[in-house]
Amino acid sequence: MYTNTQTDSPAKWVVKIEPKYPEDAAKNSVEGYLKFKAIVNEVGALERVEVIESVPKGVFEKEGLRALKLWRFKPALLSGRLVKVEYTNTLEWKL
Template identity: 40%
Template structure:
């Protein structure tokens, strides 16, 4: 029994003329910016783990009304939502009740400071669109 030998082609990598940038990896250089100036209370670390879609109000669906609700609330140590309140809605009061019902069922990744989960304030906007309904 004979096995055919495969001819292997090796392609050389092209030589690139790359400048030596010599960047500081500490995060304090002009290219990377200062990481110590980042706002650790920013909303960027609000991560929903469970997101329940709100019910679309029947009257709004029949009338072809779309909008949004912005809610401010507390994320507790377990990631549950407490004390939600509407801070903005468009159109006013049409979707507020369903948005609050939905957000009370959401779960978030709790903020951890020094190894301990802590409460934090957060803001979330829930859109009501007939395309999603």
């Protein structure tokens, strides 16, 4: 397992699906975020997505994870071969 900085060509997202705003959260003017970590695999998909922090808890996780399953990356390269890399990011919901 590598980090993007250890590779010759880091993983870069090419398809980023923005998560929907949960209806109840929008109706009640709730903003928040979801920090996650995952692995970008050799075919450019996220695997083992793990929520690190979600504020407020229980509001954005379901929609955030749904959108992340659709993200696609240009896989990372190291010494001419495709490798898995750790990936961490934050999704935000702002009105």
